[in-house]
Amino acid sequence: MKDFISSGGRTSVQLSKLDDTENSSVWTTKKIDQLLADFENGLIDIKTIKNSPFKDNDPAWKKPNLVFEYSPEELEEIKKCKSDVVYFANKYAQVLTEYGVEQIILRDYQEEIIRGFGASRFNILMASRQIGKTVMSGVFVAWYLIFHTDKNVLAVANIASTTKEVVDKIKSIFENLPFFLKPGCISNNVMSMKFDNGCRLIGRTTTKNTGIGFTIHLLYIDEFAHISPAYLDFFYRAIYPTISASTTSKIIITSTPNGMNRFYEIYMDALNGLNTYAPLRVDWWQVPGRDDKWKAETIANMGSEEDFNQEYGLQFFSSDRLLLSSKDLKKIFSIATKYEEPLKINWDPEVLALMEGNFTVHPNLKDWDEQDFRNSPDQYVFSVDTADGTGKDFSVINIFKAVALPIKTLEPIKNLIKSELDCISLVQVATWRSNRQTINEYAQVLEYLVYRLFNFENLKVLVELNHKGDFILDKLSNNEQYWPGQLIHSKHTEATKLLKPGLKLSVTNKIKFCERFKYHVNVNKILPNESKTVIELGSFGRSTNGTYRSQSGNDDLAMTCVNTAAFFESPSFLELGTEVWDNTSEQYKKDVNEKILNSVQGDGSTKITSDLVGYLNDTPQLKRPGQRQIFDENYLDSYKGVLSGFYGDQKK
Numbered sequence: 001m002k003d004f005i006s007s008g009g010r011t012s013v014q015l016s017k018l019d020d021t022e023n024s025s026v027w028t029t030k031k032i033d034q035l036l037a038d039f040e041n042g043l044i045d046i047k048t049i050k051n052s053p054f055k056d057n058d059p060a061w062k063k064p065n066l067v068f069e070y071s072p073e074e075l076e077e078i079k080k081c082k083s084d085v086v087y088f089a090n091k092y093a094q095v096l097t098e099y100g101v102e103q104i105i106l107r108d109y110q111e112e113i114i115r116g117f118g119a120s121r122f123n124i125l126m127a128s129r130q131i132g133k134t135v136m137s138g139v140f141v142a143w144y145l146i147f148h149t150d151k152n153v154l155a156v157a158n159i160a161s162t163t164k165e166v167v168d169k170i171k172s173i174f175e176n177l178p179f180f181l182k183p184g185c186i187s188n189n190v191m192s193m194k195f196d197n198g199c200r201l202i203g204r205t206t207t208k209n210t211g212i213g214f215t216i217h218l219l220y221i222d223e224f225a226h227i228s229p230a231y232l233d234f235f236y237r238a239i240y241p242t243i244s245a246s247t248t249s250k251i252i253i254t255s256t257p258n259g260m261n262r263f264y265e266i267y268m269d270a271l272n273g274l275n276t277y278a279p280l281r282v283d284w285w286q287v288p289g290r291d292d293k294w295k296a297e298t299i300a301n302m303g304s305e306e307d308f309n310q311e312y313g314l315q316f317f318s319s320d321r322l323l324l325s326s327k328d329l330k331k332i333f334s335i336a337t338k339y340e341e342p343l344k345i346n347w348d349p350e351v352l353a354l355m356e357g358n359f360t361v362h363p364n365l366k367d368w369d370e371q372d373f374r375n376s377p378d379q380y381v382f383s384v385d386t387a388d389g390t391g392k393d394f395s396v397i398n399i400f401k402a403v404a405l406p407i408k409t410l411e412p413i414k415n416l417i418k419s420e421l422d423c424i425s426l427v428q429v430a431t432w433r434s435n436r437q438t439i440n441e442y443a444q445v446l447e448y449l450v451y452r453l454f455n456f457e458n459l460k461v462l463v464e465l466n467h468k469g470d471f472i473l474d475k476l477s478n479n480e481q482y483w484p485g486q487l488i489h490s491k492h493t494e495a496t497k498l499l500k501p502g503l504k505l506s507v508t509n510k511i512k513f514c515e516r517f518k519y520h521v522n523v524n525k526i527l528p529n530e531s532k533t534v535i536e537l538g539s540f541g542r543s544t545n546g547t548y549r550s551q552s553g554n555d556d557l558a559m560t561c562v563n564t565a566a567f568f569e570s571p572s573f574l575e576l577g578t579e580v581w582d583n584t585s586e587q588y589k590k591d592v593n594e595k596i597l598n599s600v601q602g603d604g605s606t607k608i609t610s611d612l613v614g615y616l617n618d619t620p621q622l623k624r625p626g627q628r629q630i631f632d633e634n635y636l637d638s639y640k641g642v643l644s645g646f647y648g649d650q651k652k
Contacts, residue, residue, distance in 0.1 A: 026067045027053045029074065032179045055185045060175040064184030064196035074180045081181065082147040085118055086111045089139045094176035095169060101176055109286045110136050117252055120278035124224075124267050125254040128284040128312045133254050137220055138169035140252070141201070144218055145170075146183055150198035151217040156235075158226040160205045166222055167191055167203040206231050216242060217249050224255040225263035232262055253277075257316045264316055271535060272394075272435075272554065281535065283333065284312040285326040292326055315539065322541040323514055323548065328521050329538055335527070336534040337362060339431060344369040351448050354434075354441055359449075361430040362529070373453050377583065378402070379576045380459040381426055381488070381567055382450065383560040386442055386468045387435060394435045395442045397449060398533070398560035400426035402580045405524060407591050413523045414596045423592055424577040426564055427527045433557065439468050443475040451481050458579075460572045462488040463502040464563055473501055488572045503566050507546070514548045516565035526564055533557040 025031075036059060039046040047057045053068075055061040070078070081088035086106060093104040106114070110132055117123050117140045127133045141153055155170075157163040171193070174182065184196035191203035206227045219239065224232075243249040255263050270277035284290055299308045309315040313322065322329070339360035344367055347355050361368070379402040387393035405425045410417060417423065432445055450456055461476065463469045476482055489499035494508070505513075520526040528534055536558040540550050550558055567573055581589075 025051065026069050028069045029071065029178070029180050053179075055188070061185040061188060062179060062182040064186045066184055068180070070180060078181065081143075085114055085140060085143045088143050089114065092177055092181060093139050093142065093173050095135060095138070095172045101172075104135060104139065106136075106139075107132070107286075107288070109282050113280055113282065114140050116278055116280050117250075121248075121250050122275075122277040123250075123252045123280060124263075124270055124277045125252070125280040125282070126257060126263075126267055126314055127254055127282045128287075128314055129256060131282045131284070131287055133282070134166055134169050134222070137222065137252065137254060138166065138173055141166075141218070141220060142170050142173040145193075145195065145199045145201060146181065146197075148197070148199060148217075151200075152215055153199070153201045153218040153220065154216045155201065155203045155220045155222070156206045157222040158206060158224075158228070162223055163203045163205055164191065166220070167201065170201060206235055217246070218252070219243055219250070220252045220254075222254050224253045225258035225261055226255065229261065236262065251277075256311060257314055258310075260316060268554075271532065279535075281314065281538070283314060283326075283329065283538065285330045286333070290326075295326060315541065322539070323518055324521060324537060324540070325518075328518075332521070332528055332534050332537065335529045336531045337529050338531045339363070340366045342366055342368060345373075345453070346370065348448070348452075351445060354437060354445050355432075358434045358437075358445075359430070359432045360530070362428075365429060370453060374455055376455065376458070378458065379580050380429075380454060381564060381572075381576070382446075382459060382461045383464075383564050383567075384446060384461065384472065385464045385556055385560050385563070386439060386472060387556065388439070391435050394433050394554055394556040395437060395439075396556045396560045397432040397446055398428065398557060398564075399430040399432075399449075400526075400564060401429045402576055403427050404580055404584045404588060407588075407595060409524055410592070410596050416523060417592075417596050420581045420589075420592065420597075421573065421577045423596070424573075424580050425525050425527060426567070428529050428533065428561070431530055431533070431557065433532075435554075439471060443472055446472065447475060447479060450476070450486075451479055456481050456486065459486070460488050460567070460576055461486060462563055462567055464559075465492075465502040465504045469502050469504075485572075485575075488567055488570045490566050490570060499570065503563055505563075510548060510562075511542075511546070513565045514542075514562055516568070517562045520565055520568065525568065526561065528561050530557070533561060537561065 032053060035044075035046075035049075035053070038044045039059075046052070046054070046059065049057065053063055053066055055063045081092065089104050089106055094101050095104060113125060113136050117136075125133070141155065144151065145153060155163060155166050157166060167190075171188075174185075174193075183199070186194040186196055193201045206221075216239065221227075227235075240251075243251055253263070253266065257264065266275065266277060267279060269275040270279035284295070295308070295312075298312065299305050302308055302311075305321070309321070315322075324332075340363055341356070341359065342361050342365065345355075346369075365372075381400045381402065383396075383398040383400070385396045387395045403425055404423050410423060432449065434442075437445070446461075450459065450461060463472050463476075465473075473487070476487070477484075484501065487501040488503070489501055490503050491498070492500050492502075492504040517526060521528075528537060536550055536555055540548065540555055540558045540562075542548050548562075549555060
């Protein structure tokens with residue numbers, strides 16, 4: 001097979017110079033099948049035959065340097081398998097299970113992971129227990145060994161039994177391959193294999209000296225976070241330079257979390273783009289049949305939710321409880337999308353360096369130019385949060401588009417739809433994110449996006465005030481196109497009767513907005529979809545001291561999502577939501593009234609009123625630049641009627 005792979009294939013393949021007395025015939029699949037049939041029927045003793053095509057007369061292993069003639073169909077299959085590891089896995093990879101040898105049928109997330117292994121040189125996978133991690137890794141390693149030449153694969157783990165499990169899984173795949181796909185086996189020991197294509201697999205337990213002294217082309221490290229730091233640091237520092245020096249070598253790291261260690265550091269840096277590792281993740285709820293009922297039963301059997309969070313929940317701090325339910329996490333992970341830099345925007349020179357690599361949009365918007373953004377009739381909400389630009393926390397501008405939810409999405413929650421406004425949702429469409437820009441540079445970016453790129457008349461800005469938010473407010477208010485109604489207002493204290501620009505978080509209202517955000521995600525009122533944002537939300541939870549935080553390091557994207565819950569409690573929601581509703585089709589309005597709102601008519605619920613919208617738009621203070629106290633108690637009392645239905649008993 002070595003000559004076939006390197007040369008493009010031929011029907012009769014001589015892999016090396018052969019001893020004619022030992023190998024006197026050219027083997028084919030037909031001859032192999034006949035030989036095995038004779039053995040099964042008791043006509044021959046396969047252990048005593050001469051010129052056997054099997055290594056050590058074991059039918060599971062092909063003798064090295066065997067003359068084998070491939071059929072045209074087999075040649076085509078080899079080409080397909082070599083070019084597509086997923087095709088190889090789903091058609092030919094079999095493993096030993098508790099039910100016997102079974103064909104692997106990869107789940108969607110497993111296909112994605114395996115393709116990721118092939119696409120990137122450096123991969124780090126954080127995986128829940130019992131998601132088929134060893135199978136995925138074993139399939140890729142087996143494929144790599146078959147379809148490459150002269151490569152060394154080193155598989156290591158935290159303990160010997162784990163390494164042996166990995167090696168055994170790979171061996172199982174080799175043993176059950178059709179004969180024409182097998183490379184010739186030169187040696188087959190407990191923790192190693194060597195093939196006639198020049199490839200070799202070596203399994204080791206991690207020590208300070210593991211892997212030292214020979215060239216490694218593919219390094220697979222399992223349960224990385226559970227390897228003793230006393231060994232791991234020495235091993236990783238010694239082995240990494242030898243691999244990174246090559247342009248083709250690969251590293252695959254897989255593990256469950258185990259506190260803040262080297263695995264945590266590499267994974268978090270990968271998420272934040274600070275290294276070249278591709279971050280991959282598989283959650284427990286991605287496995288078919290696992291739901292909240294399964295979770296509850298597993299927690300009961302394990303005896304501790306903390307243990308569950310550590311082993312299944314992918315939490316670096318097992319004491320935290322995730323904010324979003326498994327159902328909602330599964331939903332947002334299913335729509336998670338890798339955002340891209342817009343291709344057709346000619347940034348002004350003063351912001352070019354600030355935008356490149358930092359501003360990304362949903363793929364549907366990547367071909368928009370400046371005019372597309374400027375002339376869009378859509379309504380947007382900007383959720384902004386500032387940091388110091390020192391390389392730690394990120395400054396974020398999270399941009400959402402206000403949309404009317406489809407009827408099919410509204411029908412399952414129609415008992416919650418009390419007015420036209422309840423049909424309006426925020427869908428994430430763009431982000432700006434950086435931890436290297438100063439507060440002045442951040443303000444420059446925000447002003448550019450609000451007043452230059454987007455239509456400033458069709459957006460609202462929500463500014464978190466806790467860290468230099470007042471500076472951002474001042475910068476915006478000094479722009480000639482600013483007016484106070486452009487900012488989303490909120491109550492800065494529980495006791496106040498006034499709404500002021502921006503959002504001031506406290507221990508109490510942060511919890512409230514987190515719970516409201518959870519509710520909004522559940523009923524599709526807020527739909528995050530950007531991949532980094534979704535990952536942060538997948539690890540965002542409440543610790544034992546009551547604080548909400550991310551388990552994945554930074555949570556700036558997650559918090560700007562949480563903060564949007566305040567938008568739905570502001571007069572801006574009434575104004576912007578009404579605009580979106582008015583711009584929907586007459587057919588949509590008819591369907592909402594007939595299929596959704598009629599189901600709750602007669603219960604005294606409040607619908608959108610033109611009087612309230614007019615009051616909002618005509619409020620004199622809205623036209624006074626710099627005015628802070630805009631909405632008085634009388635207005636708030638009238639506005640509460642619009643919101644009363646949506647939260648039900650939750651509304652306070």
